[in-house]
Amino acid sequence: MRTSRFFLSTSKEAPAEAELVSHKLMLRAGLIKRLGSGLYTWMPLGLRILRKVEAVVREEMNRAGAIELLMPAVIPAELWQESGRWEVFGPQMLKIKDRHQRDFLFGPTHEEVITDLARKELKSYKQLPVNFYQVQTKFRDEIRPRFGVMRAREFLMKDAYSFHLTESSLDETYRTMHAAYSRIFERLGLKFRAVAADTGAIGGSGSHEFHVLADSGEDAIAFCPDSDYAANVEMAEGLAPNTARPAATETMRDVDTPKQTTCEDVAALLGIPLQKTVKLIAVMAADKLNVLLIRGDHNLNEVKAAKIDGLADFRFATDEEIRATFNCPPGFLGPVGLDRSTIRVIADRTVAAMADFVCGANKPKFHTAGVNWGRDLPEPDLVADIRNVVEGDPSPDGKGSLGLCRGIEVGHIFKLGTKYSEALGATVLDEQGKARTVIMGCYGIGVSRIVGAAIEQGNDERGIVFPQAIAPFELAIVPLGYGRNAQVREAADALYNQMVEAGVDVVLDDRDERPGVMFADMELIGVAHRLVVSERGLKEGQLEYQARTDAQASKIAQADAAAYVKERIEACRS
């Protein structure tokens, strides 16, 4: 490809409304152009990248035995009424009326359509398992589309749906998809994590999200650097400390805390680590007061708390309820001296293992220090995991300690079970000739979203740093004086032809712009490697080479350049 035959449209500035770096860079690099709110045209350069992502996704889906088909984007309402989603999916679903005033929708997802196909086409267990997928334009009517392709209304998605006779067959395909997704993101050159939506064990879980890691990601992820463990921070299990509760060394005493109503302030006043403090959260459930104890530096996880027997519908106690029970305002509450016949004390696992801790004294302006379980108050009524994990916590899989990072969800695999097959009546005959409702899995990848996520992960002050696998070009040849200098032109053309023949995805920047302009453009759009051909260099028999990730260019002998670059590119290929 030559730049002159391509439609390059870069700019120095991004529109003010672009918030995310990927959105800004995609507009500046001319990968996309805005048509309307959440609607983008993929420009030739952007489409190259999108197609590279799509090709890897397709190859790995095929390799994993999935079969591609293509369903209509416009879906009759009846199917969604049958599944019950027509009313409950909400305004994200774009409803349509045709000329006969019949209801349709622009499919945001295709469970109903594929299940309808399955109930018509699948007759026997012999046809199972089967896994269908498509790569298709979807529409979700986001209330506030933003972040460019990361939350566009129209987007490209790969969605797959598998059908099974047994749970174990679903488990097997689920594992196959987990492996295929991992291979996809590896081949794309992205740092990613498969994040368990609940237990974290592959196959034992009902759902995994695949996240591209990036500081700007919307989701906080807890992961173990020494294993595959990863989970949403809200879902990751907080284990008890590895060490047992220490013995008491201090005596219990009240300390003056005239204005200190938070653990942070108390710790600062007393000159002790925040980890020595305990906060009390009073909650009401079934008209009974419960006390939740969390270490001062930890945060309550309400989802976990709600899973405790009797706390399913808990709410935070009001100031009045607190004063009525503790005879003390919030900010000075503690677990010592409570009437345990009416108040249940639930301690987080960490708190249950603490000794000599500091908590509220249940007296205004006082806290209590040197508190110890058993000695100063009875053991907790219940010890449970009720907090969010933090960096350094032991990994639930026992293989190290947790780190925290942020991620962008780009894939999701999910055990659907029989939700749709039951609603639509999709059955097959089993070996005994008995009709059995098929069991389903579904597997999505946000193809266009991956492009944005890759840029969130890879960028610097010069622009986009794509992994080579999805860079718009593997190599840019930038001749200085292509139009003026026959020697430069011949050398650049020869090199270009050599690279094309070697199967390298190469662009020749034949625009004859100023060097600075050409360098900046090739860097902005994220071309992975660059060779500069100049008159001065040729005189010395040298070209200038720079990988997009290199800080500086280096000189290489003209005679070795082709082989050198080809080797570097091949080494990066997956």
Next chain:
Amino acid sequence: MRTSRFFLSTSKEAPAEAELVSHKLMLRAGLIKRLGSGLYTWMPLGLRILRKVEAVVREEMNRAGAIELLMPAVIPAELWQESGRWEVFGPQMLKIKDRHQRDFLFGPTHEEVITDLARKELKSYKQLPVNFYQVQTKFRDEIRPRFGVMRAREFLMKDAYSFHLTESSLDETYRTMHAAYSRIFERLGLKFRAVAADTGAIGGSGSHEFHVLADSGEDAIAFCPDSDYAANVEMAEGLAPNTARPAATETMRDVDTPKQTTCEDVAALLGIPLQKTVKLIAVMAADKLNVLLIRGDHNLNEVKAAKIDGLADFRFATDEEIRATFNCPPGFLGPVGLDRSTIRVIADRTVAAMADFVCGANKPKFHTAGVNWGRDLPEPDLVADIRNVVEGDPSPDGKGSLGLCRGIEVGHIFKLGTKYSEALGATVLDEQGKARTVIMGCYGIGVSRIVGAAIEQGNDERGIVFPQAIAPFELAIVPLGYGRNAQVREAADALYNQMVEAGVDVVLDDRDERPGVMFADMELIGVAHRLVVSERGLKEGQLEYQARTDAQASKIAQADAAAYVKERIEACRS
């Protein structure tokens, strides 16, 4: 590909509502499944074919210098209001309201979107010419969707739009697209014609349609077998006969035609060829009566007639108007003895060259025979082309005589001019720095429609006869007893691997069905070549080969089979 890993879903019967043979066969072969009216899922087998068509289209568009991008399917109404099409496009356009009650449409075509892009991105004549294209799912809300993918509501289309500073630049790209389209249909292995929508000369015309030829086609086409000339029958020029008007040989005389009011009946009664008769059609325009004369076996072409000076808004004369002028009822009208000061006589070119003809006598129950121009009535006031061409007419390009055929429109290239660029204000600066409205061309191909059209062109009592280029597979290997007979299995597997390595798109039918079932399926779905591996054949060292177009199978030596089939397949490749 092995059939067992593929999702083959054939049936013996097609639903009664399928009228066209392509619709029936696509359903029977399981290429598509109906989701709703005009909405089809492309099944794995059908999608293979669709993708092959798409790939050829894309390759040839790229080769022709067009640049691919991808525009949103959902388009804000404002753009179509700006062009004026929001109100006039009609109910085929699917209108949509988003959650904020803003108007959108599901784009049936993308002139507005690309012109909006052009006005934002094109600044200088130096960026021209440029030709953008996309391959995209479109929606047209057909009032009565039918014929399967031939007139579906949702369909896959390739649409291209070019931008130019000058008409001659548009002409050049138009010619390039004409050539690219021709190459596309040639490579797809289809019999086709580029049909002029008006004059028929490439470049001199504003529009060409590309038709796949098939007896069931909706459009009648006149073409010259000895040249590239082709036009819609309604558009093809009817030339004057090659021979001059013969001299008069008969005397003019009235003949009794008591009940004969049509040329057919008169010719039958008199025992003369229909070609000796002339019919008179009385039309009114600007309150003046005009007489149109057409040979008895020809048909009036109203579009051509309306192009004659003074006839732009003509209508057929009423019985009352006819009686008032001719003093004779319709069925016996003729051009002899008319008051030429009030009645204009317009003769078709053919009629003007006739001698000794028969026409109405302007007396009830009489016709006049032996009529001759000049002698019996004045020469026509105007001689013009006002009829539809018929088979055997001289070709307008002077290169032979016309044939007639029927076609299915699958492509359309069109000189748009400045309709959209003016409406949306898309200008560039020319060499003098002056803003100039860009000139546009547009070029469409119905990608999914091609699959249906190919089947209309190629089918027999056994099913689909695809050209090899778009057959779902180039070769089927059908082993008899694959599951039971180790020798058959080994031979089939070895052959399969050999073919895969040779780059042949091959399917191995490993279903172990009865031979009849497997043969019928492979024929129904249109696999181009077939090799049968059987125990008996192997004993004799032979396989059975049959091309889909062969009437019978033939035996070939097992040792030569791979090379033989490979050679046949390569010979068919484009």
